[in-house]
Amino acid sequence: MIVFIISNLSKLEFVxxxxxxxxxxxxxxxxxxxxxxxxxxxxxxxxxxxxSQDKAKxxxxxxxxxxxxxxxxxxxxxxxLELWIGLKGRYDHLNxxxxxxxxxxWMHLRFQDxxxxxxxxxxxFRITSQLKLCEETIKDEDMLKKxxxxxxxxxxxxxxxxxxxxx
Numbered sequence: 001m002i003v004f005i006i007s008n009l010s011k012l013e014f015v016x017x018x019x020x021x022x023x024x025x026x027x028x029x030x031x032x033x034x035x036x037x038x039x040x041x042x043x044x045x046x047x048x049x050x051x052s053q054d055k056a057k058x059x060x061x062x063x064x065x066x067x068x069x070x071x072x073x074x075x076x077x078x079x080x081l082e083l084w085i086g087l088k089g090r091y092d093h094l095n096x097x098x099x100x101x102x103x104x105x106w107m108h109l110r111f112q113d114x115x116x117x118x119x120x121x122x123x124x125f126r127i128t129s130q131l132k133l134c135e136e137t138i139k140d141e142d143m144l145k146k147x148x149x150x151x152x153x154x155x156x157x158x159x160x161x162x163x164x165x166x167x
Contacts, residue, residue: 012064012065013030013034013065014027014030014031014034014065015027015030015065016064016065016066016067017065017066017067017070017087018067019067019069019070021090021091021094022094024087024091024092024094025094025095025098025130025133025134026133027065028088029133030065031044031061031062031065032044034061035058035061035062038057038061039054040054040057040058040061040080042054043055043057043058043059043080043081044058044062044080044081044084045081046081048081055079055080055081058080059077059078059079059080059083062080062083062084063083070087074086074087095134098130098133098134099130099131099134099136101130102127102130102131102134102136103131103136105123105127106127106128106131106138106146109123109124109127109146109150110150111146111147111150111151112150112151113150120147124143124146124147128143
């Protein structure tokens, strides 16, 4: 029984924020969603009126989802909003590196470069997710256009058929 309780305490709802910040953008979304579902979303909003108990719960949750080195660096921070702002200041610049790379990958993405459709789809969704995290949305029509315009030249008839059918 005790082992079960201890294993539940260490279980993460999502991947902890890496000290390099490489997963910061997805971590922020995960943290916001989970805090909101726990009724603690207000504790990371400027000018919040969250109770001290909710702030403590929010802080415990956020610290639980930090890399051990980050926990040590932010050891003295007791307010979840202060931690949130500190992490944002530290890692928010990643948009400046992720966005140009994602745009470049999108621009150079070609259907014909992949042997199987699943591989291509995986890359498309990874790139579009990165763009979405940086608040740049790729519509379904854009993905379809990208796919059809990057078919191999030998598949031009197939491309035309797909366009006509609206696939």
